Amino acid sequence: MFSLQNKKAVITGGGSGIGRAIATLFAKQGAEIHIIDLTLESAQEAVADIQQLGGKVFSHACNVVNQNEVVTTFEKIGNIHILINNAGIAHVGKVDTTLEIDFQRVMDVNVKGVYNCLYAAIPQFRLSKGGVILNMASIASWVGIQDRFAYSTAKGAVMAMTLSVARDYIDEGIRCNSISPARVHTPFVDGFINKNYPGKEAEIFEKLSKSQPIGRMGQPDEIAALALYLCSDEAGFVTGSDYPIDGGFIKLNN
Structure with a gap:
């Protein structure tokens, strides 16, 4: 079960943290891994680990905020089967303590970056006659988190994009879901x-x-395990859904 043999997976922000855990697990399950990170250096350790496991992995230096860079990178990678939109940044502040420059920076990476990768990936999914998109949302998409105005705004947008893409491309065999981790x-x-x-x-x-x-x-490997299920053929009936993985945060924090 949960084999990713003959699948090509693109993971943004795959050089560390959750992205790295997903890249490593997906490689173990047979996928060809393409890590997109800001620099090649930031992905070096993840690439070395996956190669040591015998996995097939490539890294690409790309700023997800720059659409031309993103489109060029996806065209270089070619037909894909899985996209993990994981790259993101955080910010602390309420609406009246969040400067415009900081708000824009969060929106550029966490919203525009996801849009750019979706925009560039759809033509490559069509070459593969379908595939799976998994966006990294957050519990901040569901509940109010103190001092996280810009971040919550961005992650709410990611969840909305997930629903929109799932609806628009369901007839093309493209599934789209999101994960909402707690810390x-x-x-x-x-x-x-x-x-x-x-x-x-x-x-x-x-x-x-x-x-x-x-x-x-939570641990990165726990998020990766859920990502593996959602991107596997076993989850073929799952689309347009968000999956909190939060240690009970949303439902049990009263």
Whole structure:
């Protein structure tokens, strides 16, 4: 079950964190992996790990905000079967403390970046006569998260794009779903805490961990396992859906 043999998968932000875990698992299941990251250097470790496992992997330096770069990269990769829109950034702030430049930066990466990859991928899916898109949304698409105005706005848009794409391309054999993680322990989270809460790292890590009713953050491998199911043939009846993977955050936080 869950074989990805003879499948070509594109994973944005696949050099670290959740994207890296997905790339590694998909390679183990037989997929040809194409990691899109901001620089080739940022994907080096992930590529080396997958090659050590005997997987087939390629990396592409590409800024997802730049549509010309994205289209050129997807044309180079050619016909694909799976797209994981994982690349994203975070921001702390309420609406009145979020500067326009910061709001635009989050929207550029988290919304325009997803749009650019969708735009570039559809012609390549048509060459494969179908495929699967998986967008990385967030629990912030579902519930109010304190001091995350720009991020929540962007992830709400990602969920809406998921529904739109699922509806528009269902007759072409293209499925589209999204995943909404709660906090997942990645280098991104560690860097985020270090930057925004200097001197209080341990305290904030504990607080963020316990904000999930299950009492901890998720692990990248747990997100990758759900991604594998949704991108496999076993999930062929699943489209236009979002899947929270949140340690009970949405339903159990009263």
